Amino acid sequence: MSYINKPKVAHPSLPTNTLGMTRRQYEGSMSTLCAGCGHDSVTAAIIEACWGLSMRPEQLVKLSGIGCSSKTTAYFVSGSHGFNSVHGRMPSIASGANAANRRLTYVGVSGDGDSLSIGIGQLVHAIRRNVNMLYLIENNGVYGLTKGQFSASADIGTKAKRGDVNSSPPIDPVLLALTLGATFVARSFSGDKAQLVPLIQAGLRHNGFALIDVLSPCVTFNDHEGSTKSYTFTREHYHPAVEADFVPRAEEIAVDYAAGESIPVSLHDGSRVILRKLDPTYDPTDRSAAYSYIETKLKKNEYVTGLIHIDETDSTEFHNLNRTAQAPLNGIPYEKLSPGSAALDKLMARYR
Amino acid sequence: MEPTDTSKSDYFHRVVDCQWACPAHTDVPEYIRLIAQGEFTAAYMVNRESNVFPGILGRVCDRPCEPACRRGRIEEKPVAICRLKRVASDHRDDITGLLPKAPREKNGKRIACIGAGPASLTVANDLLPMGYEVTIFEQYAVPGGLMRTNIPAFRLPANVLDEEIGYIVNMGADLRLNSPVNSMRRLLESEEFDAVFVGSGAPKGKELELPGRHDTERVHIGITWLESIAFGHVERVGERVLIIGVGNTAMDCCRSSLRLGAKDVKVMARKPRQFFKASDWELEDAEHENVAIVVNHAPKSFVTEGGQLKGMMFEKLQYDIENGDITATRSLGDVFFPCDDVILAIGQENAFPWIEQGIGLDLDKWNVPKVDKATFQSTLPQVFFGGDAAFGPKNIIWSVEHGHQAAISIHKFCHDEAVQERMPRGVTLSSRKMGMHEWAYKNEYNGVERRLVPHVGLVERFKKINIEVELGFTAEEAALEVQRCLNCDVQTVFAAKLCIECDACIDICPVDCLTITHNGSETELRSKLTAPATNRSQALYVSAPLPQTARVMVKDEDVCVHCGLCAERCPTAAWDMQKSTIHIPHAIDEEVSACPA
Numbered sequence: 001m002s003y004i005n006k007p008k009v010a011h012p013s014l015p016t017n018t019l020g021m022t023r024r025q026y027e028g029s030m031s032t033l034c035a036g037c038g039h040d041s042v043t044a045a046i047i048e049a050c051w052g053l054s055m056r057p058e059q060l061v062k063l064s065g066i067g068c069s070s071k072t073t074a075y076f077v078s079g080s081h082g083f084n085s086v087h088g089r090m091p092s093i094a095s096g097a098n099a100a101n102r103r104l105t106y107v108g109v110s111g112d113g114d115s116l117s118i119g120i121g122q123l124v125h126a127i128r129r130n131v132n133m134l135y136l137i138e139n140n141g142v143y144g145l146t147k148g149q150f151s152a153s154a155d156i157g158t159k160a161k162r163g164d165v166n167s168s169p170p171i172d173p174v175l176l177a178l179t180l181g182a183t184f185v186a187r188s189f190s191g192d193k194a195q196l197v198p199l200i201q202a203g204l205r206h207n208g209f210a211l212i213d214v215l216s217p218c219v220t221f222n223d224h225e226g227s228t229k230s231y232t233f234t235r236e237h238y239h240p241a242v243e244a245d246f247v248p249r250a251e252e253i254a255v256d257y258a259a260g261e262s263i264p265v266s267l268h269d270g271s272r273v274i275l276r277k278l279d280p281t282y283d284p285t286d287r288s289a290a291y292s293y294i295e296t297k298l299k300k301n302e303y304v305t306g307l308i309h310i311d312e313t314d315s316t317e318f319h320n321l322n323r324t325a326q327a328p329l330n331g332i333p334y335e336k337l338s339p340g341s342a343a344l345d346k347l348m349a350r351y352r
Numbered sequence: 353m354e355p356t357d358t359s360k361s362d363y364f365h366r367v368v369d370c371q372w373a374c375p376a377h378t379d380v381p382e383y384i385r386l387i388a389q390g391e392f393t394a395a396y397m398v399n400r401e402s403n404v405f406p407g408i409l410g411r412v413c414d415r416p417c418e419p420a421c422r423r424g425r426i427e428e429k430p431v432a433i434c435r436l437k438r439v440a441s442d443h444r445d446d447i448t449g450l451l452p453k454a455p456r457e458k459n460g461k462r463i464a465c466i467g468a469g470p471a472s473l474t475v476a477n478d479l480l481p482m483g484y485e486v487t488i489f490e491q492y493a494v495p496g497g498l499m500r501t502n503i504p505a506f507r508l509p510a511n512v513l514d515e516e517i518g519y520i521v522n523m524g525a526d527l528r529l530n531s532p533v534n535s536m537r538r539l540l541e542s543e544e545f546d547a548v549f550v551g552s553g554a555p556k557g558k559e560l561e562l563p564g565r566h567d568t569e570r571v572h573i574g575i576t577w578l579e580s581i582a583f584g585h586v587e588r589v590g591e592r593v594l595i596i597g598v599g600n601t602a603m604d605c606c607r608s609s610l611r612l613g614a615k616d617v618k619v620m621a622r623k624p625r626q627f628f629k630a631s632d633w634e635l636e637d638a639e640h641e642n643v644a645i646v647v648n649h650a651p652k653s654f655v656t657e658g659g660q661l662k663g664m665m666f667e668k669l670q671y672d673i674e675n676g677d678i679t680a681t682r683s684l685g686d687v688f689f690p691c692d693d694v695i696l697a698i699g700q701e702n703a704f705p706w707i708e709q710g711i712g713l714d715l716d717k718w719n720v721p722k723v724d725k726a727t728f729q730s731t732l733p734q735v736f737f738g739g740d741a742a743f744g745p746k747n748i749i750w751s752v753e754h755g756h757q758a759a760i761s762i763h764k765f766c767h768d769e770a771v772q773e774r775m776p777r778g779v780t781l782s783s784r785k786m787g788m789h790e791w792a793y794k795n796e797y798n799g800v801e802r803r804l805v806p807h808v809g810l811v812e813r814f815k816k817i818n819i820e821v822e823l824g825f826t827a828e829e830a831a832l833e834v835q836r837c838l839n840c841d842v843q844t845v846f847a848a849k850l851c852i853e854c855d856a857c858i859d860i861c862p863v864d865c866l867t868i869t870h871n872g873s874e875t876e877l878r879s880k881l882t883a884p885a886t887n888r889s890q891a892l893y894v895s896a897p898l899p900q901t902a903r904v905m906v907k908d909e910d911v912c913v914h915c916g917l918c919a920e921r922c923p924t925a926a927w928d929m930q931k932s933t934i935h936i937p938h939a940i941d942e943e944v945s946a947c948p949a
């Protein structure tokens with residue numbers, strides 16, 4: 001952490017978005033994480049993504065659990081809503097908030113410990129329910145906040161800072177999400193903002209649950225030799241398969257894409273994602289093909305990155321399935337929300 | 353791009369914009385930090401080492417450092433560098449004990465300086481402590497040159513001049529007042545001196561030969577007229593005064609007129625405001641005193657009746673201006689302006705009536721001596737020029753720098769060494785890191801706006817000709833102003849081999865200076881940085897290839913606020929904040945072999 005705050009002074013020619021805001025106006029409070037933590041770069045990518053989407057800060061809801069990763073929601077878009085839940089319980093809070101107000105944009109930021117160890121029971125149901133949110137896992141293979149114990153995403157054979165070797169098999173959040181029917185599954189790396197920023201933008205605009213597993217090295221407890229989640233190891237085993245370009249609504253597609261290698265996908269709100277296949281054999285719209293591709297690569301210690309799977313035709317989105325109210329609950333008159341004891345009695349009478 | 357070689361001393365020097373822009377390379381951030389610490393005497397001495405006259409320059413310097421100041425590219429206004437110099441001077445203790453002293457034993461070399469302006473005084477300042485015997489010939493009864501005779505006392509009080517000139521003369525200069533040098537030939541033939549320095553200035557005011565010019569006594573040449581005021585020969589001027597020209601001399605003439613009884617003063621400019629030569633602050637000060645500045649009027653004739661000046665005829669002009677250039681001029685007819693006096697302030701020229709032809713000292717067709725730009729040596733090897741005498745009128749700080757350089761040449765010349773072979777500038781770096789989050793400088797950016805210097809009221813200041821208008825910063829205002837300095841001399845120093853490309857520095861940099869990217873040509877790099885680097889006058893730093901991806905770290909120096917956050921957030925200390933000290937050699941630093949007998 002730093003003792004002096006990032007000053008408000010900014011580059012004099014900083015561009016503004018359609019709201020007239022600069023990227024600096026999407027920052028939050030000063031990070032208290034270790035200098036060099038991958039999570040801070042993810043924070044910077046979220047800031048860039050929200051700025052690029054011209055997101056109104058009050059439109060955004062930030063949710064997190066416990067962990068260094070979960071602390072990061074404090075470090076971006078300070079004018080937005082937020083909830084910092086108990087360890088591993090962010091998905092329930094997100095589901096509840098989402099059910100109560102479908103008009104806001106939800107971003108959950110969690111860690112591999114928060115999501116795959118203590119919180120995995122919650123995560124799988126949020127995926128299964130297809131809660132309309134972007135769920136980012138800042139994956140470093142350890143419990144950073146509690147000083148670097150192996151988490152459920154630690155690879156077999158990876159070495160802890162003190163030398164112990166992990167022998168339990170890892171849970172891969174990407175494979176997990178694919179099995180559970182998630183309609184937007186991606187993987188990226190904190191050190192690759194060019195890839196990460198459009199993924200975050202597409203994930204925020206996706207209708208349904210969007211998961212991005214971000215490899216985000218813990219510089220303090222998991223960046224040594226022998227670790228499979230270090231900066232060096234990640235860079236050496238990084239395999240971009242499909243890059244996604246995000247084209248906001250009402251904007252023309254500016255780049256010429258070679259037919260066959262690029263697949264345009266329209267998102268629910270009119271924005272588009274152009275998938276650029278770096279591996280021509282790969283088809284991101286085919287779930288089972290994606291699953292086996294990722295699995296094969298993982299066995300060779302290769303992290304496939306990019307927008308691994310997307311399905312915009314799916315209709316199981318949470319609000320759709322549950323026919324939730326269009327209006328936010330806090331905007332519905334109290335009498336309508338709570339019809340009173342007479343109405344309750346009438347309802348109960350039907351079961352007598 | 354090739355990796356940047358920061359060991360070349362100029363790389364880090366250029367980052368310190370103010371020091372780079374200062375002709376004498378005053379270590380500005382260092383003296384500002386000393387003021388911040390209340391070390392006024394030390395701040396004064398840092399100044400004196402390079403600019404010799406901190407009290408004088410803290411009032412009237414042309415301040416080329418301020419337009420260069422990085423703060424001016426981040427906010428609108430630069431640090432008030434010049435007025436902080438005055439703070440150091442106003443609040444210093446007695447410094448006589450800290451001044452260099454001339455050794456009792458002399459080195460046997462005798463130097464003549466012609467004129468007691470800032471250029472000659474600097475030569476004396478540099479050579480006296482080295483054992484030289486320096487004689488200064490001055491035609492007038494007081495030393496100081498134009499600083500004394502032309503810069504009005506309401507901008508530069510006599511006691512400030514006396515004190516700082518005294519520091520030099522009291523080292524043991526042989527100052528001969530009322531001693532004009534009338535013949536260079538005789539001076540050289542006397543063989544009294546091993547070298548001669550000509551610091552006689554550019555003393556001739558330009559004429560305006562128009563009809564009626566010589567039909568009246570009420571048309572004055574600006575610099576001569578100001579000189580007469582300084583010597584008390586002129587004490588009144590008419591009620592209505594026209595000043596011709598709009599440079600800094602014009603500003604001093606119009607403000608002096610107001611103090612000699614004028615009620616209606618107009619500065620007549622041929623061109624629109626954007627073409628004015630006067631500094632913004634001099635124009636501001638004049639306008640604040642209700643001087644009218646009339647643009648687009650070209651003088652045509654002096655109108656007199658029976659030897660009495662009635663006014664002047666002007667041609668009113670209209671201009672077409674494209675991209676800052678005048679593309680067409682039209683006349684809108686003649687306009688008459690009545691007046692009682694006219695002051696011509698349209699420029700100065702060199703004049704050396706006392707330098708004979710045929711003595712081997714070549715002047716060019718403008719009567720300017722042929723002088724080497726680096727060594728200040730003339731075509732006569734033992735004669736050196738500096739200040740306004742060398743290349744025409746400039747300003748005090750340039751005269752000082754010329755003096756320093758000429759002193760080096762004279763020292764080399766007197767020791768039979770090649771004057772061209774001069775010690776290069778150097779740089780030393782030392783880390784400012786004290787602990788995890790501790791830096792030996794105040795790195796927090798302070799958003800305070802430029803402070804305003806208080807002035808004497810508009811009634812009070814006209815009561816006497818020599819009431820100094822500017823009061824100098826109060827201690828409180830100075831304490832705020834110093835915090836505006838960005839410490840540009842605390843450099844970001846990068847060690848590529850340590851970088852793990854975590855992006856922490858890039859994400860934290862408040863002004864988007866840093867980028868890790870694939871290398872390319874300078875044009876390519878400048879366009880693809882976190883924030884495009886459009887200011888080509890500012891360097892790009894390009895690192896060696898980074899260990900993990902072979903990309904490069906690129907830093908745009910342009911708007912770095914030297915906050916140190918990059919160094920603070922770097923997990924591997926690949927960035928460090930190191931104070932650079934630029935070594936500017938003076939005569940005393942030059943090593944020469946022992947004096948030839």
Ligand SMILES: Cc1cc2nc3c(=O)[nH]c(=O)nc-3n(C[C@H](O)[C@H](O)[C@H](O)COP(=O)(O)OP(=O)(O)OC[C@H]3O[C@@H](n4cnc5c(N)ncnc54)[C@H](O)[C@@H]3O)c2cc1C
Nearest residue numbers: 467469470471491497498532533552553739740746747748
């Ligand atoms: C009206 C006016 C205002 C100015 N204001 C500023 C300002 O605010 N800031 C700034 O930086 N600069 C200012 N300048 C410019 C500045 O004063 C000069 O650039 C500077 O003084 C030049 O220094 P110098 O040592 O070369 O010569 P000078 O200052 O001109 O000194 C030359 C000296 O040599 C003497 N001399 C000349 N010939 C002989 C001889 N043959 N024998 C003996 N002695 C001789 C002269 O009497 C004089 O004392 C101003 C100039 C003018 C005219």
Ligand SMILES: Cc1ncc(C[n+]2csc(CCOP(=O)(O)OP(=O)(O)O)c2C)c(N)n1
Nearest residue numbers: 067068069087111112113114142143144145
């Ligand atoms: C119920 C509960 N159990 C255990 C903890 C201790 N704890 C705090 S953070 C953490 C792990 C966080 O790991 P991860 O989510 O990967 O975050 P990281 O710090 O690595 O970013 C644990 C076990 C807790 N706070 N609450």
Ligand code: SF4
Nearest residue numbers: 034037068144218219
């Ligand atoms: S302990 Fe690890 S995860 Fe936590 S802030 Fe430090 S580097 Fe980041």
Ligand code: SF4
Nearest residue numbers: 861912913915916918
């Ligand atoms: S010191 Fe570092 S972080 Fe601060 S402005 Fe300069 S490059 Fe950016």
Ligand code: SF4
Nearest residue numbers: 851852854855857922
């Ligand atoms: S913070 Fe340090 S290690 Fe990280 S990218 Fe910057 S220089 Fe490299």
Ligand SMILES: [Mg+2]
Nearest residue numbers: 111112140142
């Ligand atoms: Mg973790």
